Amino acid sequence: MPKPLVVLGATGSIGTQTLEVARRLGLPVAAVAAQRATPALLEVARAWPAAAVVIATDNAGERDRFQETLGRPVLFGPESVVEVAAQTDSTVINGIVGAAGLPASVATLEAGNRLALANKESLVAGGEVVLAAAESGGGELIPVDSEHSALFQCLVGEVAGSVARLVLTASGGPFFGRDRSDLADMTAVDALAHPTWEMGPRVTVDSATLMNKGLEVIEAHHLFGIDYEAIDVIVHRQSIVHSLVEFVDGSSKAQLGEPDMRVPIQYALTYPDRLAGTLPPLDLADRPLEFHTPDRDSFPALDLAFEAGRRGGSAPAILNAADEIAVEAFIDGRIGFLEIVEIVERTLEAVPHRELETVADVLSADGDARTMALSMISGSC
Numbered sequence: 001m002p003k004p005l006v007v008l009g010a011t012g013s014i015g016t017q018t019l020e021v022a023r024r025l026g027l028p029v030a031a032v033a034a035q036r037a038t039p040a041l042l043e044v045a046r047a048w049p050a051a052a053v054v055i056a057t058d059n060a061g062e063r064d065r066f067q068e069t070l071g072r073p074v075l076f077g078p079e080s081v082v083e084v085a086a087q088t089d090s091t092v093i094n095g096i097v098g099a100a101g102l103p104a105s106v107a108t109l110e111a112g113n114r115l116a117l118a119n120k121e122s123l124v125a126g127g128e129v130v131l132a133a134a135e136s137g138g139g140e141l142i143p144v145d146s147e148h149s150a151l152f153q154c155l156v157g158e159v160a161g162s163v164a165r166l167v168l169t170a171s172g173g174p175f176f177g178r179d180r181s182d183l184a185d186m187t188a189v190d191a192l193a194h195p196t197w198e199m200g201p202r203v204t205v206d207s208a209t210l211m212n213k214g215l216e217v218i219e220a221h222h223l224f225g226i227d228y229e230a231i232d233v234i235v236h237r238q239s240i241v242h243s244l245v246e247f248v249d250g251s252s253k254a255q256l257g258e259p260d261m262r263v264p265i266q267y268a269l270t271y272p273d274r275l276a277g278t279l280p281p282l283d284l285a286d287r288p289l290e291f292h293t294p295d296r297d298s299f300p301a302l303d304l305a306f307e308a309g310r311r312g313g314s315a316p317a318i319l320n321a322a323d324e325i326a327v328e329a330f331i332d333g334r335i336g337f338l339e340i341v342e343i344v345e346r347t348l349e350a351v352p353h354r355e356l357e358t359v360a361d362v363l364s365a366d367g368d369a370r371t372m373a374l375s376m377i378s379g380s381c
């Protein structure tokens with residue numbers, strides 16, 4: 001039976017779908033956390049009257065007003081998020097957006113809890129730190145990202161050393177098939193129209209640049225301990241094959257399903273069990289599944305991420321932070337689509353690289369990259 005859930009990022013896309021799964025499966029929810037005291041959080045808090053409510057912002061006034069409206073005590077500040085994640089005997093689903101999710105991931109694993117990880121930035125920016133926390137605390141790391149859930153499911157029952165290659169599928173995003181000259185004029189409205197998956201704004205824009213897939217390559221490297229040389233990406237427009245594992249004997253396994261995040265979320269909560277879901281049976285008749293080589297010239301983010309991953313140390317943290325800032329600027333209309341990756345590349349060159357041993361090291365590399373990327377965007381650099 002799954003343990004009580006701690007839902008971090010409870011009002012976001014992953015959090016909302018997790019609560020839906022929890023409701024349907026009758027799972028208890030111990031705590032819900034969100035960045036801000038929004039009407040959406042109020043609704044969640046009222047729907048789960050037994051759950052502790054956490055607001056990550058450290059604005060006491062905001063907390064007081066929210067507490068009064070809700071009529072029950074509310075925890076606040078980033079350290080409260082970490083505290084609820086470290087509550088023993090919980091399953092923590094981390095749906096926080098960005099590197100801000102790292103301290104909670106580490107606390108979850110150090111406390112020996114299961115971490116259902118949707119915050120890919122935890123592994124991208126702080127891979128070594130997160131893995132060390134799992135090692136020392138005995139926590140269990142189950143991926144929620146659909147591709148990594150697919151790889152994880154394909155690897156159940158397999159022994160180490162039998163894997164030849166991991167192949168991550170990419171939808172290709174809304175700009176598949178376009179070349180660089182077309183991409184310059186793309187707006188946030190264009191980029192936010194994802195063909196198959198419904199996701200938050202950052203990951204949707206990251207899908208348009210292919211940066212999302214690049215971050216997922218780094219995530220897969222850490223999760224499964226596979227060298228970058230043995231990780232590949234293939235474009236699959238239909239998003240039915242969620243990823244593949246190729247084994248040394250030439251056999252490949254793939255995991256398939258309709259694109260619906262509630263499936264990997266539920267699996268991460270119930271693993272190793274499988275409980276009934278809500279999707280209709282997968283009908284593949286007359287449904288062509290196509291695969292294409294990614295266009296690495298039009299979408300240079302992919303190779304940039306591979307490069308940062310191979311470089312290791314603070315490079316992936318810098319890549320991720322600069323991208324987060326650049327995507328925000330793109331959504332706000334301050335920079336063009338092609339500039340997203342340019343800013344990331346220039347930030348990687350400008351911020352000194354170093355080794356990362358602690359959460360503080362990761363957050364400091366993250367902060368340096370943000371400052372640099374912001375100053376580039378505002379034109380002062």
Ligand code: MG
Nearest residue numbers: 145146147216
């Ligand atoms: Mg994904």
